[in-house]
Amino acid sequence: xxxxxxxxxxxxxxxxxxxxxxxxxxxxxxxxxxxxxxxxxxxxxxxxxxxxxxxxxxxxxxxxxxxxxxxxxxxxxxxxxxxxxxxxxxxxxxxxxxxxxxxxxxxxxxxxxxxxxxxxxxxxxxxxxxxxxxxxxxxxxxxxxxxxxxxxxxxxxxxxx
Amino acid sequence: xxxxxxxxxxxxxxxxxxxxxxxxxxxxxxxxxxxxxxxxxxxxxxxxxxxxxxxxxxxxxxxxxxxxxxxxxxxxxxxxxxxxxxxxxxxxxxxxxxxxxxxxxx
Numbered sequence: 001x002x003x004x005x006x007x008x009x010x011x012x013x014x015x016x017x018x019x020x021x022x023x024x025x026x027x028x029x030x031x032x033x034x035x036x037x038x039x040x041x042x043x044x045x046x047x048x049x050x051x052x053x054x055x056x057x058x059x060x061x062x063x064x065x066x067x068x069x070x071x072x073x074x075x076x077x078x079x080x081x082x083x084x085x086x087x088x089x090x091x092x093x094x095x096x097x098x099x100x101x102x103x104x105x106x107x108x109x110x111x112x113x114x115x116x117x118x119x120x121x122x123x124x125x126x127x128x129x130x131x132x133x134x135x136x137x138x139x140x141x142x143x144x145x146x147x148x149x150x151x152x153x154x155x156x157x158x159x160x161x
Numbered sequence: 162x163x164x165x166x167x168x169x170x171x172x173x174x175x176x177x178x179x180x181x182x183x184x185x186x187x188x189x190x191x192x193x194x195x196x197x198x199x200x201x202x203x204x205x206x207x208x209x210x211x212x213x214x215x216x217x218x219x220x221x222x223x224x225x226x227x228x229x230x231x232x233x234x235x236x237x238x239x240x241x242x243x244x245x246x247x248x249x250x251x252x253x254x255x256x257x258x259x260x261x262x263x264x265x266x267x
Contacts, residue, residue, distance in 0.1 A: 008244045012251040016262035024258040032257035034249055091182065111262070115254070117247055122240055 007120040014115055018107040021115060022078035025103065027051045039091045040067040049083075051075075057083055068093045070101075079105050085119065099124050171215035176200055177208045181231070181242065184218060188230035217241070 014021050024032070026049050033047035042061025050056045055072040074082035083101040088094040099121040106114040171177055180194055191209065195202040209229055212218040220229045 008240060008247055010244075010247045010251055012255050014255050014258045016258045020262055021258050024261060025254055028257065028261070031261075032250075032253040034253055037246065037250070115251065117251060119243055119247060122243070 007118055007122060009119075010117045012115050012117075013108070014113045015111060016113060017111055018105050018113045019078040021113040022081070022105050025105075025115070026077075026081065038067070039069070039087055039093065040065055051077075070098075073100065074102075081105075088125065097124060171211050171217060174208070174211075176204075177212055178242075178245075180205065180208055181212060181217060184229060184231050188228040190223075190226040190228055192226075194229070 016024070029049045030047045033044075035044045038044035038059050038061070040059060040061045042063040042065055044059055045062045045064075046060040048056070048058050048060065050072065053072055053075040055075070057069045057071060059067050059069065061067070068086065070084035070086040072081070073084050074080060081103045083103070085099045085101050086093055086095060086097050088097050099119065102118045102120070104116045106116065108114050176198065179198065183189065183194060191202055191205055194209075195205040198205060200208075209218060209220070213220065213229075217232055218229050219232050220227050222228075
């Protein structure tokens with residue numbers, strides 16, 4: 001694996017049946033999601049994953065505020081789940097950014113499940129950065145500001161030589 | 162050339178992770194970064210040096226101050242962060258699933 005590999009792949013084996021593992025991962029996300037991992041200004045009160053196709057994936061802060069993380073793109077209990085991760089490199093929700101987190105639950109024994117996670121399309125963070133660069137270079141961006149500045153300077157030179 | 166492992170081990174430290182996350186919001190000088198962190202300014206400088214050696218941040222002189230920001234080749238940095246992020250979350254998930262399974266019995 002190198003830094004140019006545009007996916008993160010993880011695997012963990014859990015001593016629990018596949019349906020249990022799926023349920024804890026989805027409906028039970030609030031019981032395990034790290035309290036450090038939130039994007040809102042407020043500390044994390046709850047992590048929520050609505051257990052259905054198209055369901056919301058979001059956080060609720062201790063002040064009651066909600067911050068979106070993404071959506072449920074594929075809902076195939078108890079074997080597969082695809083989530084949209086729409087948090088950009090500045091840790092903000094960006095509806096135009098969609099990276100996918102696919103989670104597969106593979107039953108290895110009646111009481112053992114291998115959980116494989118792939119966070120892919122990371123190059124789209126690069127696209128988002130490209131969009132930011134483009135925005136900065138647009139007439140309303142830095143170039144526009146510099147042009148206005150240059151015009152203002154030229155005008156003041158004319159008025160007050 | 163910093164390697165992937167350098168990046169991962171640099172981010173294994175929670176204070177460095179916090180500094181890294183703060184820099185995601187934009188360039189900052191050391192004094193600004195140290196504010197609100199439970200470590201001294203020299204300690205923040207030391208953490209920044211580790212992050213810099215790992216290729217995760219770059220710095221430049223801006224007047225009297227030195228500004229730190231995420232390495233513009235940030236995809237690798239972000240990827241390294243996510244790698245660590247999912248390690249943590251899957252470990253927490255495993256613990257929760259096994260705890261609940263243990264409570265219910267087999």
